[in-house]
Amino acid sequence: MPIPCPHFKITIVKRSQGHSAVAGAAYQSGERLFSEYDQKTKFYNKKKELVHAEVMLPSHAPPGFADRATLWNAVEAVENQWNSQLARRIVLAFPVEVPKEQYLSMIQEFCQEQFVSKGMIADFAIHDKGDGNPHAHILLTLRAMDEHGKWLPKARKVYDLDENGERILLPSGNWKCHKENTVDWNDQKYAEIWRHSWETITNRYLEAAGRPERVDLRSFERQGIQQIPTVHLGPAAHQMEKRGVETFLGNLNRDIRAANSLMQSIRSAIRGLQRWIADLTEKKQLLLDALEKAKEPTLSDLLVDYFNLRNEQRSDWSGKAKLKCTVRDFEEVKRAVDYLKAHSLNTVEDLNAAIKDLSQTAAPLRKQLKLNENRMRAIAQIKDAAAVHAKLKPVHDTFIKKNFNLTKDAYAAQHKDELDAFNKAVRTLMKLNGSTAVNFSALDAEFSALQSGSAELRTQLETLQPDISALKNIRKYIDMVLNKQQLSAPGGKTPEKESVLKKLEEAKAAQFQKKAEQKNHTQEL
Known part of the structure; x- marks a missing residue:
């Protein structure tokens, strides 16, 4: 039983963006540093x-580094470049299903296993406002230390060698070389390793707490969940939505949720029908043997059997109630038979083929709807990023023109939020648009076409609902004939009626016993 994917974000504290390791430690610890x-x-x-x-x-590590002011000032002292990477920050969420008193042991176990044991120093803090969002902040050092507690270089120069093991001299007179990191902590593989480790620890604590929920930190696509992700609203749009003001992104999210709901409903119904038809196919031969028929019963025959079974169940009802329900059953069976005739469905194989065709019809519609909604989501992100890019480009241009490190650092610190937002917008535009230049007219036209296409796809999916409803009713009627569910008698009592399958098993057992007795009798003679 999964629960919503918890927050697990990894970032780097960069001096070039006006960040400070001391400030980060002060923020999460609440100390004055x-x-x-x-x-x-x-x-x-x-x-x-x-x-x-x-x-x-x-x-x-030196014991003095247990004092966070000493630790992070030492880090900032050794990182003396204007664009130095100072620390790694991880923000992760605790599941509210785990008792709060276990949060500390969870985070200590995680930090010890993944960071401290590898040589990193972990400075963590647990925050909980009581608003249902308990979380932890972790600051990690990026440099390794030797056995004496001295900071080591992040990288070293390595000379390239030729096939004879000799250094290679370049035309400039320098030796050809490259840089190698002294530790691999910045390797992207660790993001996956750390997420998986936190997922494992969280699920273990959930299990120990007797909770059925489980955490999965993978994306919907990697989990195999056919669901369209919603768009991040951002604080401004979120506040407007809370006040009841509809926003472009809010409306898009509502469309995405409606599409997800429709696709899930149809997907669940079709899967249920497929499971049922598979089970029915297995029982078909047993039913044929029991009834000793040379030919397979048709679906219409089974529906007639259902109608007769309903009448048998009401044998002791009053005349008026019996007549009323008989008329209702007759109308239901007639609609089912008419559906079977209209679609030329006579046997279980025909029904299986109909369900398969229904699934094959719905699958490409769901797939295209998902593609449309994803592209609409991307267009919304492109337009949002383009607006941020245009608004904050003057701030970024001014930052680039700064020639001196001190003034550049000061400007970066003063305009940290704007520069972060600008860089994020650039990354979004390059990823989704391939360029920071945006053709709004083309995007608006594409969005409108996609919106119309999605509406048409939803309409087509909705037209499948009557067929799904009819097939589900037919399944229910045939299940009753096979006694897969019992009918309730008047007054809420359930009549005691042996199932068809139970009778078959008893008949087979009696037949087997009779053959055994005949064999024994022959041996005695």
């Missing part, structure tokens, strides 16, 4: 939501 780099005190009051803060050290 002085930064020796910019000679400023960092303080963010987090007392109300702070549950626990702790620095976990590997065995060879």
Whole structure:
């Protein structure tokens, strides 16, 4: 039983973007920390939501680094470039289904197993406002340390060698070389490893708590879930939606949810019919043997048997009630028989083929609807990113024109949020549009066409609903004949009636016993 994918975000604290490791530590711990780099005190009051803060050290780290001010000032001192990467930040969510008192052991186990044991220092803090969003912040060092607690270089120069093992001299007179990282902590594979580790720990604690829910940190696509993801609203649109003001992204999300609901409904109905027809096929031969018929019963025959069975169940009812229900059953069976005749469905194989055709008809419609909605979602993201790009480009251009590191750092710190938003918009545009230049007219026309196409696809899917409903009713009637469900008698009592399959088993057992007795009798003679 899955639960919504929890938050697990990995970022790098970069000085080039105005970030500070000391400020990050002060924010998550709620402590007042002085930064020796910019000679400023960092303080963010987090007392109300702070549950626990702790620095976990590997065995060879200096004990003094247990003090986070000492630790992160030392980090910022050794990272002396204007564009240095200072730390790695991870923000992850705790499942509310796990008791709160176990959050600390969960995060300690995670940090020790994945970071501290590898030589990283982990500074973590648990936050919980009581609003149903308990989470943890983790700051990790990026440099390795030697056995004496001294920071090691992040990378080293390695000379390239030829086939004879000799260094290669370049025309410039320099030796050909390349840079190698001293540790592989920045390898992208670790993002997957860390997510999987947190998923494993979380699920283990959920199981220990006796909860049926499980966490899966993979995307919908990797989980095999045919569901269209919604669009992130952002704070402005979210607040407008909370006030009851409809937004473009909000309307798009509502369309996506409606499409997901429709696709899930049809997919579930078809899967149910497919499972039932498979089960019915298995029981068909047993039914034929029991009834000792030379030919397969038709679906119409089974529906007539259903009608007769209903009448038998009401043998002790009053005349008026019996007549009323008989008329109703007759109308239901007539509609079912008419459907079978209209679609030339006579046997179980015909019914199986009809369900298969229905599935094959719905599948491409669902697939195209998903493609349309995903593209509409991408267009919305492109337009949103383009608006941010246009708005913040002057800020970014000014930042680029700064020639001196100190003024550039100061400007980056002052306009951190704007520069972060601009860079994010650029990444979005390059990923989804291939360029920061956006043709709004073409996108609007494409969006309108996709919207119309999706509406038509939903209409086509909805037209399949009557067929699905008819097939489900036929399934119910035939199931009753096979006694897969019992009818309730008047007054809520269930009549005791042996199932057809049970009778078949008893008949086979009696026949087997009779043959055994005849064999024994022959041997005695």
